[in-house]
Amino acid sequence: MSFAVDIRRTVRSERRSFHLNLRFETRARRTVIFGPSGAGKSLTLQAIAGLLKPDDGRIAFDGDVLFDNATAIDVPARQRRFGYLFQDYALFPRLNVRQNVAFGLSAGWRNPSARAGDDVVDRWLHSFELLDVASQRPGELSGGQRQRTALARALVHSPRALLLDEPFSALDPELRDRMRAELDELLQRIDIPVLMITHDPQDLAWFGDEALYLREGRIEARPERIVAQPAPARLKAV
Amino acid sequence: MDAFVWITLALTLKVALCATVINLLLGVSVGWLLARRRFPGRELLDATLTLPLVLPPTVLGYYLLVVIGKRGWLGQWLQQTFGINLIFTWQGAVIAATIVAFPLVLKSARTAFETVDPQLEQAARVLGLNEWSVFLRVSMPMAWPGILAGVLLVFARSLGEFGATLMVAGSIPGRTQTLSIAVYEAVQAGQDQTANLLVAIISITCIVVLLAAGRLAPVRTVR
Numbered sequence: 001m002s003f004a005v006d007i008r009r010t011v012r013s014e015r016r017s018f019h020l021n022l023r024f025e026t027r028a029r030r031t032v033i034f035g036p037s038g039a040g041k042s043l044t045l046q047a048i049a050g051l052l053k054p055d056d057g058r059i060a061f062d063g064d065v066l067f068d069n070a071t072a073i074d075v076p077a078r079q080r081r082f083g084y085l086f087q088d089y090a091l092f093p094r095l096n097v098r099q100n101v102a103f104g105l106s107a108g109w110r111n112p113s114a115r116a117g118d119d120v121v122d123r124w125l126h127s128f129e130l131l132d133v134a135s136q137r138p139g140e141l142s143g144g145q146r147q148r149t150a151l152a153r154a155l156v157h158s159p160r161a162l163l164l165d166e167p168f169s170a171l172d173p174e175l176r177d178r179m180r181a182e183l184d185e186l187l188q189r190i191d192i193p194v195l196m197i198t199h200d201p202q203d204l205a206w207f208g209d210e211a212l213y214l215r216e217g218r219i220e221a222r223p224e225r226i227v228a229q230p231a232p233a234r235l236k237a238v
Numbered sequence: 239m240d241a242f243v244w245i246t247l248a249l250t251l252k253v254a255l256c257a258t259v260i261n262l263l264l265g266v267s268v269g270w271l272l273a274r275r276r277f278p279g280r281e282l283l284d285a286t287l288t289l290p291l292v293l294p295p296t297v298l299g300y301y302l303l304v305v306i307g308k309r310g311w312l313g314q315w316l317q318q319t320f321g322i323n324l325i326f327t328w329q330g331a332v333i334a335a336t337i338v339a340f341p342l343v344l345k346s347a348r349t350a351f352e353t354v355d356p357q358l359e360q361a362a363r364v365l366g367l368n369e370w371s372v373f374l375r376v377s378m379p380m381a382w383p384g385i386l387a388g389v390l391l392v393f394a395r396s397l398g399e400f401g402a403t404l405m406v407a408g409s410i411p412g413r414t415q416t417l418s419i420a421v422y423e424a425v426q427a428g429q430d431q432t433a434n435l436l437v438a439i440i441s442i443t444c445i446v447v448l449l450a451a452g453r454l455a456p457v458r459t460v461r
Contacts, residue, residue, distance in 0.1 A: 050363075094380065
C-alpha cells in the first residue's frame with residue numbers, strides 16, 4: 001500500500017490561523033504520524049478520509065487519486081473506502097451494537113433494524129467477541145467493547161485501509177497496553193494497511209513500521225524506521 | 239349555537255394543522271441550514287426570521303397586508319396570474335398563523351441540529367452514506383425530540399393566533415373566524431355562555447399540547 005500526500009490547507013478560527021503544509025509518501029504496512037496536540041494530526045487524517053477539503057495539492061492511495069486540485073478531483077468521503085476509527089469512536093448512541101456494525105452495509109435512507117445483519121455482521125460480532133452485547137447500546141459498553149464495536153463497524157465493509165485517530169486516548173491508562181496488544185494481534189490477523197495518528201510514544205513503538213513526525217502542520221524530518229525500541233530517545237522529552 | 243362552536247373549532251384546527259405542517263417543513267430545512275452551513279448573513283437571517291416572536295401580531299398583520307393584500311406586490315401578482323386572493327380567506331389565516339409561529343420551530347430545530355455531534359455525521363459519511371442518508375439516518379433521528387417539541391409549540395401558538403389573523407383574514411363566522419376571534423366577538427356581543435365554552439375548549443387543548451411538548455422535549459443532551 002502507499003499513501004502519497006502533498007497538501008496545503010489553512011484553518012482559521014477567531015484566535016489563530018493554522019497552516020497545514022504536508023508532504024509525505026509512505027509504503028509501509030503500518031504508518032504512524034506522531035506529533036503533539038495542535039500539530040495538525042486530525043486535520044491530516046480528515047483530509048485523507050475526505051472529511052476536510054485541502055486548499056491545494058494532491059492525495060493518492062495506491063496510485064488512485066483521491067484529491068487533486070489541479071484536475072479538480074475530489075472523491076467524496078463515502079467513495080474513498082477507508083475505515084475510520086474516531087478518537088472517541090463516534091458510535092451512534094441510539095443504535096445497538098449490531099446496528100452500529102451493520103450501519104455501513106446499506107447506504108439507503110433507513111437504519112438497519114435492531115436484529116439486522118447477515119452472516120458478515122455475525123462473523124465480525126463473533127470474532128470481536130461482541131455477540132453477547134449485540135443488543136446493547138454504546139452507552140452500556142466498556143471502553144474496550146466500544147473500541148471493538150467501532151473497529152467492527154469500520155471493517156465490516158472491507159475498507160482498503162484503516163485510519164486510526166488516537167485509538168487509545170479514550171481508554172484508562174491501565175487498559176491501554178492491553179488494548180494495544182489486542183489491536184496489534186487483530187491487525188495482523190486481518191492484514192490491513194494502517195495509518196495512525198497519535199501523540200503517545202508507546203503507539204509509535206507498537207505500530208510504527210514507519211514513523212512521520214508532525215509539528216506545526218509540517219512533517220519535520222525524513223521518515224525514519226523505528227527498530228525494536230520502546231520509544232525513541234528524542235521523543236521522551238515530548 | 240352548538241353547530242357554530244363545532245364549525246369554529248374545526249376551522250381553527252384546520253388552520254392550526256396546516257400552519258404546523260408548513261412550519262415543520264420550513265423549520266427543519268431552515269433550522270438545519272442555520273445549524274450546519276456557514277454563509278454570509280446567517281445570523282441576520284436568523285434574526286429576521288425570529289422577528290415575529292417580538293413584533294406585535296398587528297404589525298405582522300400589517301406587513302402581510304402590504305405584501306399579499308389586494309394592492310401588495312405579491313397579492314397583485316397572485317391575483318393577476320392565478321386569480322388567487324388570500325385576504326379574508328382561511329388560507330390567509332394559515333399564512334398569518336404560520337409566520338407568527340415560525341420562530342418557535344426555527345429555534346427548536348436549529349438548537350436540536352446544533353446539539354448533534356458533527357462527528358457522528360462524519361462517521362456516517364466515511365461509512366458510505368450520501369448527504370441525504372446522513373440527514374435521514376443520523377441528524378434527523380437525533381434532533382427529532384427537540385424538533386417535535388418545537389412543532390407542538392407551533393401548533394399551540396397557531397391555535398391561539400389572534401392579531402395577525404384578524405387583520406389578514408377578518409372575522410367571517412364559519413369561514414375565517416377562528417376560536418380566539420370568536421371569543422372576542424362573543425364577549426363583545428355579551429354572549430357569556432358561548433365565550434365560556436370557547437375559552438374552555440381552547441384552554442384544554444393548549445394544556446394538552448403543552449404537556450405533550452414538555453414530555454417530548456429533550457431533558458438531557460443524549461450523545
